[in-house]
């Protein structure tokens with residue numbers, strides 16, 4: 001009989017113990033977010049996906065040359081003031097987020113964004129195209145200004161977290177053309 005009562009006591013005590021732990025977690029402040037509806041506030045220097053503000057880019061190729069994995073594809077045509085960039089793409093399949101391209105860029109066109117969540121079914125879509133080939137971007141600063149492109153002075157253009165935060169995200173960018181994903185960094 002004693003053993004029987006002891007068993008009942010242990011079962012009730014065990015259930016109460018479990019309920020106490022559950023209750024503690026019910027009132028505890030959650031440590032997770034309801035992603036993607038809720039997101040952490042990222043620090044301004046967060047190294048998200050590389051973006052290119054083509055208003056500032058002069059197609060100098062320095063970012064492509066310094067990239068250790070050759071994942072920046074730049075294609076230009078013409079010379080001098082008539083040089084135009086018709087492709088600037090970053091292959092995020094290969095990018096290692098080293099940031100060397102941003103450090104090398106003389107115009108701050110190439111920056112890390114705060115964008116980081118890219119779950120895709122097709123890895124070809126991780127090749128981001130920043131220039132519409134039908135609308136090549138003038139490389140020469142004077143020509144860009146003549147054509148109404150916004151050009152900041154380098155001295156007045158330190159990396160601006162606000163500008164980076166407002167940079168286009170995946171949904172704003174054109175999808176990579178089927179079959180994109182190869183190519184050489186550089187070329188003019």
Ligand code: SF4
Nearest residue numbers: 067095096098099101
């Ligand atoms: S962050 Fe590094 S790997 Fe990625 S594009 Fe820039 S240089 Fe290349």
Ligand code: SF4
Nearest residue numbers: 057058060061063105
């Ligand atoms: S280094 Fe900067 S300015 Fe030069 S091609 Fe790359 S993004 Fe453009």
